[in-house]
Amino acid sequence: xxxxxxxxxxxxxxxxxxxxxYAPLLVIVGYSFNAxxxxxxxxxxxxxxxxxxxxxxxxxxxxxxxxxAYVESTDQLLAALRNSLIVAACTTAxxxxxxxxxxxxxxxxxxxxxxxxxxxxxxxxxxxxxxxxIGLLIFFVSLGMxxxxxxxIIGHCTFLTSYVFIVVQARIAGIxxxxxxxxxxxxxxxxxxxxKVLLPQLAPGILGGALLAFVISMDDLVITYFIxxxxxxxxxxxxxxxxxxxxxxxxxxxxxxxxxxxxxxxALGLWLRSRRIDR
Amino acid sequence: MSRxxxxxxxxxxxxxxxLYLGVFFLVPLATIVVFSFLTPGLYGGVEWSFxxxxxxxxxxxxxxxxxxxxxxxxxxxxxxxxxxxLTVAICLVLCYPVAFWVxxxxxxxRALFLFLVTLPFFSSLIVRLYAWLLILRPSGLLxxxxxxxxxxxxxxxxxxxxxxxxxxxxxxxxxFMFLPLFAAIDTLDRAQVEAALDLGATRTQAFLKVVLxxxxxxxxxxxxxxxxxxxxxxxxxxxLGGARGLMVGNLVEQQFLAARNWPFGSALSVIIMTVVLTxxxxxxxxxxxxxx
Numbered sequence: 001x002x003x004x005x006x007x008x009x010x011x012x013x014x015x016x017x018x019x020x021x022y023a024p025l026l027v028i029v030g031y032s033f034n035a036x037x038x039x040x041x042x043x044x045x046x047x048x049x050x051x052x053x054x055x056x057x058x059x060x061x062x063x064x065x066x067x068x069a070y071v072e073s074t075d076q077l078l079a080a081l082r083n084s085l086i087v088a089a090c091t092t093a094x095x096x097x098x099x100x101x102x103x104x105x106x107x108x109x110x111x112x113x114x115x116x117x118x119x120x121x122x123x124x125x126x127x128x129x130x131x132x133x134i135g136l137l138i139f140f141v142s143l144g145m146x147x148x149x150x151x152x153i154i155g156h157c158t159f160l161t162s163y164v165f166i167v168v169q170a171r172i173a174g175i176x177x178x179x180x181x182x183x184x185x186x187x188x189x190x191x192x193x194x195x196k197v198l199l200p201q202l203a204p205g206i207l208g209g210a211l212l213a214f215v216i217s218m219d220d221l222v223i224t225y226f227i228x229x230x231x232x233x234x235x236x237x238x239x240x241x242x243x244x245x246x247x248x249x250x251x252x253x254x255x256x257x258x259x260x261x262x263x264x265x266x267a268l269g270l271w272l273r274s275r276r277i278d279r
Numbered sequence: 280m281s282r283x284x285x286x287x288x289x290x291x292x293x294x295x296x297x298l299y300l301g302v303f304f305l306v307p308l309a310t311i312v313v314f315s316f317l318t319p320g321l322y323g324g325v326e327w328s329f330x331x332x333x334x335x336x337x338x339x340x341x342x343x344x345x346x347x348x349x350x351x352x353x354x355x356x357x358x359x360x361x362x363x364x365l366t367v368a369i370c371l372v373l374c375y376p377v378a379f380w381v382x383x384x385x386x387x388x389r390a391l392f393l394f395l396v397t398l399p400f401f402s403s404l405i406v407r408l409y410a411w412l413l414i415l416r417p418s419g420l421l422x423x424x425x426x427x428x429x430x431x432x433x434x435x436x437x438x439x440x441x442x443x444x445x446x447x448x449x450x451x452x453x454x455f456m457f458l459p460l461f462a463a464i465d466t467l468d469r470a471q472v473e474a475a476l477d478l479g480a481t482r483t484q485a486f487l488k489v490v491l492x493x494x495x496x497x498x499x500x501x502x503x504x505x506x507x508x509x510x511x512x513x514x515x516x517x518x519l520g521g522a523r524g525l526m527v528g529n530l531v532e533q534q535f536l537a538a539r540n541w542p543f544g545s546a547l548s549v550i551i552m553t554v555v556l557t558x559x560x561x562x563x564x565x566x567x568x569x570x571x
Binding site (some may be wrong): 104 | 282284285289292293299300303304306307309310312326327347373374375377380381392394395396398399401402403405406407408411412413416450453508510511512513514517518528531532533536541544545546548551552555559
């Protein structure tokens with residue numbers, strides 16, 4: 001940069017940009033420890049009551065769950081979390097298998113419809129969530145399927161397969177096919193070549209795709225909102241419902257825990273990537 | 280490996296995705312299109328007869344008897360396109376200089392700030408919007424803060440306005456704009472910029488004639504990736520928007536979950552789909568034209 005004053009200004013602007021991204025999240029974390037139950041704006045001392053309330057524990061006054069009565073019951077929150085984890089785990093498994101198979105097919109085989117498949121794989125990512133959500137809703141209802149965790153899992157896989165595909169495809173592009181050709185020339189069957197040569201090299205990409213699928217599935221709100229039945233509420237849908245009914249301190253505590261979890265997952269992702277580079 | 284054997288392997292690899300996306304993606308999309316031409320039933324169901332008034336209500340060929348033309352739908356469609364375009368523009372203006380800054384940092388810092396941009400993508404959408412609800416509501420951080428500083432005497436009325444909606448969309452879309460922009464700016468040929476400056480170009484000229492054309496693919500990519508989820512967004516206007524910030528996504532949601540007029544909701548969705556596909560096709564065509 002030729003102009004030091006300009007660079008300084010740019011640095012200041014950029015730091016402001018990052019403050020803009022992170023300040024709102026810090027606001028939630030701060031509020032979640034504020035003891036004032038009436039006005040969140042006024043600091044009234046440090047408390048863990050909102051967290052205690054979430055886990056069904058008594059607060060300092062011994063007034064069991066009174067403040068946390070808003071979280072209709074801790075059971076509901078935990079049920080939503082459990083649903084989210086079940087959906088994310090199943091979705092990750094299914095979409096990772098399908099997405100990886102597709103990426104291998106498109107990278108290692110030449111065929112007429114390749115372009116078409118490449119386009120098809122991008123479509124679910126590009127389709128606005130609401131369109132996919134109501135499409136699936138009409139589809140399931142027309143078939144007479146009860147909305148449940150199963151319908152959510154089916155719905156999530158339609159777009160997460162594409163995310164896994166993109167990540168694995170990026171990885172496969174950097175792998176030299178010569179090694180596989182050598183294995184095939186030396187008499188390894190297609191299956192053995194895949195298992196012993198390609199998949200080990202591809203593992204970090206597959207893991208990265210799976211992690212991405214898991215995170216997006218845990219966080220998906222719009223599609224789930226349309227295809228979740230009454231008994232199959234996931235965590236984001238549950239929180240959405242709470243927020244629609246009004247701002248309450250308990251939400252700050254839940255939100256803070258979610259922020260903490262996502263920071264840990266992002267750090268895990270970063271760590272995985274750095275290991276990949278080390279190898 | 281024999282030709283036939285290779286065919287078999289390929290079929291095996293492609294069968295799952297073909298079946299899955301065929302049944303659970305293409306069929307549902309086709310169902311929306313079919314439903315948009317069906318007659319809404321009296322009690323929320325549908326009747327299987329052709330009905331074009333779902334579109335007539337929106338675009339104005341309703342006869343006033345069967346269905347009434349309501350210009351409000353066109354207005355909301357226009358507003359959705361406008362909000363999405365504004366979101367793209369603001370994201371671009373915010374991210375471009377910062378992406379430039381990050382690309383010029385020493386390696387360690389670059390990695391850190393890139394991580395910081397992607398981190399919100401991993402954190403919950405609903406939590407990030409909730410944060411703005413806390414900040415923007417009348418008794419929220421911004422309003423109370425401004426009053427405490429004596430900058431305002433009345434409570435802030437920002438929540439449930441179009442400003443709040445666009446702000447919320449910009450906030451959640453920033454990572455999607457930043458990453459493609461960064462990729463383009465980072466591969467910029469700096470020697471060319473230096474050459475332009477050495478040859479007497481002003482900074483503005485160097486930017487307009489050298490930097491901008493080279494980073495155009497990143498700008499276009501980011502714009503498409505931000506525009507598409509913005510135009511059909513319903514969560515942001517639902518939480519921050521209120522009546523004046525209502526977007527077409529909210530209309531669709533109402534038709535499906537409250538009004539129970541599925542054919543009309545489907546017609547609105549078909550319009551969103553058409554907008555998205557048009558934007559994508561134009562983008563891909565441009566990309567091909569550049570590549571050729």
